[in-house]
Amino acid sequence: MLQRDRRATPEVAGHPTFSRRFALQAGAVGLLGLGTDHLAALRSARAADDPALAGEAGRSVIFIFLSGGLAQHDSFDPKPDAPEGIRGEFRPIATRTPGVRICEHLPLLAARSHLWSMVRSLTHPSNDHSAGHHVMLTGRSDLPAGFDPNRPRPADWPSIAAVAGAVARSRNNLPPAVVLPERLVHNTGRVIPGQFAGTMGPRRDPWFIEASPFDPAAYGAYPEYEFDHQDRPRSPRRSRFQVPDLTLPEGLGGGRLAGRLGLLADLDRQRADLDRAATVGRFGDRRQAAVSLLTDPKVRGAFDISDSDPKLLDRYGRNSFGWSLLMARRLVEAGVSLIQVNLGNNETWDTHGNAFPHLKDNLLPPTDRAVSALLDDLGGSGLLGSTLVLMAGEFGRTPRISTLPSAYKLPGRDHWGRVQTVFLAGGGVAGGRVIGSSDRIGGHPATDPQTPENLAATIYRSLGIPALAAWEDETGRPHQVYRGEPIGGLA
Numbered sequence: 001m002l003q004r005d006r007r008a009t010p011e012v013a014g015h016p017t018f019s020r021r022f023a024l025q026a027g028a029v030g031l032l033g034l035g036t037d038h039l040a041a042l043r044s045a046r047a048a049d050d051p052a053l054a055g056e057a058g059r060s061v062i063f064i065f066l067s068g069g070l071a072q073h074d075s076f077d078p079k080p081d082a083p084e085g086i087r088g089e090f091r092p093i094a095t096r097t098p099g100v101r102i103c104e105h106l107p108l109l110a111a112r113s114h115l116w117s118m119v120r121s122l123t124h125p126s127n128d129h130s131a132g133h134h135v136m137l138t139g140r141s142d143l144p145a146g147f148d149p150n151r152p153r154p155a156d157w158p159s160i161a162a163v164a165g166a167v168a169r170s171r172n173n174l175p176p177a178v179v180l181p182e183r184l185v186h187n188t189g190r191v192i193p194g195q196f197a198g199t200m201g202p203r204r205d206p207w208f209i210e211a212s213p214f215d216p217a218a219y220g221a222y223p224e225y226e227f228d229h230q231d232r233p234r235s236p237r238r239s240r241f242q243v244p245d246l247t248l249p250e251g252l253g254g255g256r257l258a259g260r261l262g263l264l265a266d267l268d269r270q271r272a273d274l275d276r277a278a279t280v281g282r283f284g285d286r287r288q289a290a291v292s293l294l295t296d297p298k299v300r301g302a303f304d305i306s307d308s309d310p311k312l313l314d315r316y317g318r319n320s321f322g323w324s325l326l327m328a329r330r331l332v333e334a335g336v337s338l339i340q341v342n343l344g345n346n347e348t349w350d351t352h353g354n355a356f357p358h359l360k361d362n363l364l365p366p367t368d369r370a371v372s373a374l375l376d377d378l379g380g381s382g383l384l385g386s387t388l389v390l391m392a393g394e395f396g397r398t399p400r401i402s403t404l405p406s407a408y409k410l411p412g413r414d415h416w417g418r419v420q421t422v423f424l425a426g427g428g429v430a431g432g433r434v435i436g437s438s439d440r441i442g443g444h445p446a447t448d449p450q451t452p453e454n455l456a457a458t459i460y461r462s463l464g465i466p467a468l469a470a471w472e473d474e475t476g477r478p479h480q481v482y483r484g485e486p487i488g489g490l491a
Contacts, residue, residue, distance in 0.1 A: 058171075059464050060332045060383075061427065063160065063340045064325070064371070064391035067133070067184050067192070068349030069420070071397035071413050072442055074359055075103050076421040077120050079399075079442045086399045086441050089356040097432040105364040108372035114432050115375050115384070116425035117490055121436025121445035122392070124452050127415040129347060132394030133184065134194030135417075137161075137340075139456025140483060144198070150190055156198030158471065160456050161206035163481055164338040166197075166471045168463050171335035178331060179340040181212035181241065181324045187346045201474040209303065211327065212241050212320055212345070219348040220358075221319035221366035227358055229350065230407055241323045303327060315373040321366040325374045332378070332387050337463055343367065349393055353408020355401075375425055388427025388462040392455070396420030399443040418444050422455060427462040429490045453484025461486045 071088075073079055078092040078101060092101035095113035102110055109116070124141045126132050130149030135141055138157040146155055158166075165177035184192040197204035218226045222241075305313075305326050316322030321343050328339040344363075351358060371391065378384035397413030404412075419438045425431065436448035460469075460481055470478040 058386055059427070059462060060336065060387045061164070061338045061459050061462055062325075062328050062332065062374070062387060062389045063338065063459065064389065064423075065137070065184075065340060065342050066349045066367075066391065066393035067342055067344055068129075068347035068351070069132070069393040069395045069397055069415060070349050071351060071355065071359070072120070072419065072421045072438065073397070073399070073413070074355070075106065075364070076118050076423060077438055077442055078103055079440065082399070082441050085401050088401065090360070100432070100434060103364065105360055106368045108368045112372055112375055115379065116389075116423060116431055117429050117433035117435065118424065119422040119435040119450050119455075119487060120419075120438050121448050122420050122422050122450045122452070122455060123445050124395070124417045126417045127395065129186075129350070129394060129415065130190075130193055132415070132417055133192045135452050136392060136394045136455075137194040138198075139452045139459075141452055148193065152191060152193040152196050152198070154198065154201075154474075156193050156196065158198045158200045158204065159195055159206065159340075160459055161195075161338055161340045162197035162200055162204050163471055164460070164463060164465075165206050166200060166204050167465055167469050167481060168337040171337070174331070174334055174336050175207040176336065177338040177340075178207045178209055178336055179342065180209040180327060181320060182210055182342060182345060183208050184342055185346065199473040199479075200471060206340070209327075211303070211324070219346055220344060220362050221317065221321040221370075224317065224319040225321075225362040225366050227362040229352070229354060229358065231354060231409065241320050303330075305330065312373075312377075315369070315376070317366050317369045317373070319366050322370040322373070325370045326377075329374055329377050329383075332383055333381070338459070343370075351397065351412045352414060353404055353412040354410045355412030357410065371423075378426060384426040386427065388429065388459065389423075389425045390455070390459070391423040393420065396442075399441040416443070422450075424458075424487075424490060433489065435487060435489050448489075450487055451484055454487050457482050457484045458486040458490070 073082075073086070073088050074090055078090065079087050080092050081087070091104045093104045093107065093110055094101055095110040097113040100113060102113075124132070124135050126135055126143075128149060131143055131147070134143060134147065134156065137159045139160050140157045144153075144155050144157055146153060161177045161179055165175060168176040170176045179195065184195055186192065195206075196202070197206070218228060220227045305323055308326065312326070313322070316326045324341050324343065328341050331339050349363065351363075371389075374389065375384065378387055378389070395415055395417040396419050398416045399413075401411045401413060403410070419442065421438075436450060437446045438444065439446045465481055467482055469481040471481060472478055
């Protein structure tokens with residue numbers, strides 16, 4: 001379906017019309033066969049002409065998503081004075097910020113607390129994985145009518161990544177928003193809702209960089225920290241971290257591509273009867289940008305971390321967590337506006353049982369190392385000031401520790417949407433600050449509660465997206481980007 005250019009021409013009898021230029025442009029790129037991302041260049045061109053659609057140039061966000069739900073007690077909001085059945089096994093340690101303590105298994109981040117802040121009071125109403133994913137990935141606490149936890153639906157709200165991709169200005173021939181290293185898929189094969197464009201339409205789906213194809217066999221930061229929540233015997237993981245396939249679509253080899261480019265040349269000549277030569281040249285530039293996404297080795301190099309300095313790989317960690325964040329850092333440098341990094345497949349952070357050994361040995365160490373390396377790297381290159389790094393899951397975990405003896409040998413914590421801690425750094429965040437608090441057992445916000453709408457607004461503001469910016473659904477209806485105020489006190 002062609003995207004409607006409501007700005008270019010007036011509505012006739014209440015129905016939006018297409019500018020002939022936009023129709024020709026969209027049709028021409030469709031002929032090239034570039035798949036679901038082929039309108040990115042056209043959207044960025046519209047944003048360049050319309051300040052209400054354009055984010056501030058040079059700003060980026062890395063949204064680290066911990067699918068499964070990180071336990072706030074066992075990470076950034078320890079409760080050492082709580083009863084034994086709540087406080088957990090880990091000790092708090094001092095950070096570089098006076099009076100602020102976090103889990104003992106995050107020592108590298110503790111030493112860098114001057115670079116980051118946290119919100120200990122984010123809350124939403126759902127304890128369900130699918131609903132929680134939808135809430136946090138879309139920045140909307142309400143669920144759409146007909147929400148299905150078992151599959152994405154066209155009526156779902158668009159993800160933050162999709163919205164950013166639609167309204168942020170593209171700075172080059174890369175899409176404004178990407179998700180890596182894989183889609184979020186449950187080990188049953190259920191694709192988690194909330195990751196996609198929903199009511200925006202599938203052409204606005206964010207670009208998923210499949211560098212770590214789904215494998216239900218294991219969890220965690222493979223290969224160094226691969227584990228199974230129930231400690232069952234398992235075969236070696238079949239997945240691998242790889243350079244994503246940026247080759248031309250099947251059946252679109254050199255000869256066929258040349259044929260399609262020939263058709264485009266004919267279309268260019270037809271359009272010359274409609275527009276001035278300057279306009280033709282602009283469109284030719286956009287078409288060439290789309291082609292180079294698939295054919296330019298320099299573009300491909302932004303995704304290939306295999307040639308990185310071994311010392312750099314060691315700092316990030318030679319595992320899927322480290323590789324993912326290193327790729328995200330390269331994409332920031334390449335000019336991508338929003339990069340969502342899913343740290344852990346298959347609801348990896350869903351620590352119902354055996355929680356403390358798996359957090360201690362398999363989850364917190366690679367996260368501590370990779371996020372710390374990312375902050376150091378962005379800071380050393382001068383990009384931290386213009387890049388917001390934030391980390392959250394779909395919810396927190398219950399205050400009370402419990403055991404499910406039929407599935408786990410050791411205890412853990414259940415789902416808990418009522419409160420979680422969100423980590424933020426860079427992008428104007430002052431560092432060393434704690435926004436809000438949870439109650440004495442870490443079960444509810446005690447002060448300054450924040451919502452997913454506030455978190456999403458913080459992301460959009462960091463990208464420089466104007467307060468009155470809007471996106472359009474497939475029927476052409478506008479929807480406000482902002483549904484809450486950005487979190488205060490971070491700057």
